[in-house]
Amino acid sequence: MSAIDIQNLSRDYGGGKGIFDVSISVDKGEVFGFLGPNGSGKTTTIRHLMGFIKPKVGSCQINRMDCWKNRDEIQKSLGYIPGEISFFDDMTGKEFLKFISEYRSLKRDNRMSEMIERFELDPKDKIKKMSKGMKQKLGIVSAFMHDPDILILDEPTSGLDPLMQNRFIELMAEEKEKGKTIFLSSHMFEEVERTCDRIGIIRNGKLVTVDSVETLRKRHMRSYTVHLDTPEEAEAFAKDFDGICTDNSVTVTAKRGLEAIFMDYYGGDDHA
Numbered sequence: 001m002s003a004i005d006i007q008n009l010s011r012d013y014g015g016g017k018g019i020f021d022v023s024i025s026v027d028k029g030e031v032f033g034f035l036g037p038n039g040s041g042k043t044t045t046i047r048h049l050m051g052f053i054k055p056k057v058g059s060c061q062i063n064r065m066d067c068w069k070n071r072d073e074i075q076k077s078l079g080y081i082p083g084e085i086s087f088f089d090d091m092t093g094k095e096f097l098k099f100i101s102e103y104r105s106l107k108r109d110n111r112m113s114e115m116i117e118r119f120e121l122d123p124k125d126k127i128k129k130m131s132k133g134m135k136q137k138l139g140i141v142s143a144f145m146h147d148p149d150i151l152i153l154d155e156p157t158s159g160l161d162p163l164m165q166n167r168f169i170e171l172m173a174e175e176k177e178k179g180k181t182i183f184l185s186s187h188m189f190e191e192v193e194r195t196c197d198r199i200g201i202i203r204n205g206k207l208v209t210v211d212s213v214e215t216l217r218k219r220h221m222r223s224y225t226v227h228l229d230t231p232e233e234a235e236a237f238a239k240d241f242d243g244i245c246t247d248n249s250v251t252v253t254a255k256r257g258l259e260a261i262f263m264d265y266y267g268g269d270d271h272a
């Protein structure tokens with residue numbers, strides 16, 4: 001059963017900007033990575049999912065609820081990290097988390113303290129005085145503290161140091177284990193590689209591929225044939241490099257890293 005459904009969603013900002021005929025379906029319990037170069041339409045798609053933008057063409061549903069019509073319920077119940085964290089600047093982190101807890105009518109024994117400790121968030125300062133990383137931690141705590149079943153995360157590790165990025169990846173793995181559905185927009189290939197089941201790549205507002213990590217890897221394997229002087233040399237080479245030997249030639253298949261594969265889509269033609 002799908003938890004997130006985007007059907008033929010378009011938003012034309014003019015001049016080739018926006019999103020065009022985007023359709024994505026994310027199963028319950030699936031972690032879906034949404035990748036693409038800057039300005040390709042990731043945040044625009046996510047803002048439709050959160051009910052911040054009314055679809056002009058197409059539609060989106062979360063748990064079969066229309067994201068626009070049910071935006072109050074969606075915004076209250078989902079875990080969401082926005083691409084740009086701009087909260088109520090004059091509040092302290094503590095006040096902000098209290099405000100969000102009340103907005104969501106959370107019981108006292110929620111995961112707030114656990115999340116604060118885990119990400120070493122210091123919530124006592126005013127938000128306007130916090131560093132980018134500290135604000136990002138505040139965003140993470142507020143998105144996860146009510147233990148939501150569906151998480152929509154727009155570049156969640158942006159601004160975090162490598163230690164905290166790693167902690168976030170561990171948290172994602174635990175959430176995945178618990179069966180949570182996660183829609184993750186990211187520029188961090190390692191984060192995507194370690195957490196996502198399937199990946200969608202968007203470029204210039206158009207979805208250019210949606211595939212499992214495994215299929216992407218298989219489709220983008222590269223083979224090289226090396227010619228040697230003698231069959232004996234070819235045989236030795238084939239042994240060393242796990243190749244297939246034919247007379248003086250050896251064919252070796254190289255597994256490419258996901259980063260190299262993504263780059264094919266980011267910069268290349270539409271059928272990379």
Ligand SMILES: Nc1ncnc2c1ncn2[C@@H]1O[C@H](COP(=O)(O)OP(=O)(O)OP(=O)(O)O)[C@@H](O)[C@H]1O
Pocket residue numbers: 013017018036037038039040041042043044045083
């Ligand atoms: N309200 C708007 N009015 C006009 N153009 C907009 C508006 N919002 C976004 N755009 C344009 O639409 C395109 C997609 O923007 P979007 O923020 O969705 O990209 P993104 O993939 O999230 O980028 P990044 O990786 O840089 O965060 C960009 O060219 C952006 O300038």
